[in-house]
Amino acid sequence: MKIKTAPITLVNGLFADDVAANNRGLAYGDGVFETILVRGSRPLWLDDHLQRLAAGAKQLSIPCDIATIKRDCIQLIAVFDAPMAVLKIVLTRGASLRGYTPHPASPDRIVSIAAYTPNRANWNSGIALALCQTQLSSQTRLAGIKHLNRLEQVLAAEELLRRGYQEGLMMLRGSVIEGSRSNVFCVVDGKLSTPSLSHCGVNGIMRQHILKHADELGIASTVREFGVSLLQRAEEVFVCNSVIGIWPVTKIECMHKQIGPISHLLQREFDTYFYV
Structure with a gap:
């Protein structure tokens, strides 16, 4: 009981x-x-x-x-x-x-x-992303795992709270790695990309499932290193984790983005896990 x-x-x-x-x-x-x-x-x-x-x-x-x-x-x-x-x-x-x-x-x-x-409004309407001033550190022995050393994320969260953002991108030497509490994906020329986590970052469970579902749906995907310039070119951007699901991104600092078909398709794949 x-x-x-x-x-x-x-x-x-x-x-x-x-x-x-x-x-x-x-x-x-x-x-x-x-x-x-x-x-x-x-x-x-x-x-x-x-x-x-x-x-x-x-x-x-x-x-x-x-x-x-x-x-x-x-x-x-x-x-x-x-x-x-x-x-x-x-x-x-x-x-x-x-x-x-x-x-x-x-x-x-x-x-x-x-x-x-849950925040259904963010799922439906998307969020604005900041570019965090707080940088990630490189440590290949810790890359991918969800360890308890989270001071970088604490500093980023304080920065986001002060600036009025719900999430922000964290980078390592100019390469986008992840959000402060999420993984990030972008769509460029119809192809789904997510950052390499070989130096740092968390290999999120939601990230893993999105890559698996993308493959099953016939969506081309790649894990690679990229910077903000690729996000500028991207048709779609979204962040994800296994608690919030998928939040589309409608703005990165002053760059405006659309919620596109691949984001919508993946949301439909996972909607029953989080809401319905």
Whole structure:
């Protein structure tokens, strides 16, 4: 029976709100996380998220018990009463001695759930994008994974809040990488492109599904490096993640864009996942 409507958290399988002060996730951002849309008590692409969590944990040499984490997720969803929610999984290296050296420790898993209200207006009408002044750093060993070191995104979010934008593009040495909380796609000459993540950025679950669906629909797509000049030429631009879905872009700073047929087609492919 569902009994909860306020946010709830499990820490290592127990209902709690606190973690140890010497937790390495708190001290150093030493861990990985996932954010998952829950609609009608069904977590969207849960297994995909858990696989990415495990891959990121392996990259950081953090033990990861997927079966136990999945059990935590199911337990929270079972007692949470909201039509739509966001489930967050955080896996840290655990508590340890002072210093950066990752001594052996038992990992901590923190799984929480909270109600969520989707923004259908952004899905339908699109958004304006800023070009963030905050730049990303290159670190190939962290590229693609969703690790807890998010200060660059925090700085970008502060910048966007101050300027009145809902999302902005983040770059590395002139190359577009991603949004502050999304992946980015553009359509040039009818071909779908998304930035390479070989140096930094998060390989989003929604990004993966869009590339897969594009292939099934016969839409030519490529993963490549590109700068703002390609976005200037683009017929369409959109951002995406597995919570918001697809938000078309109608403006990038002073560049105006149209919501085009490929954006609409992909939205129709995913509409039932997020709204209908």
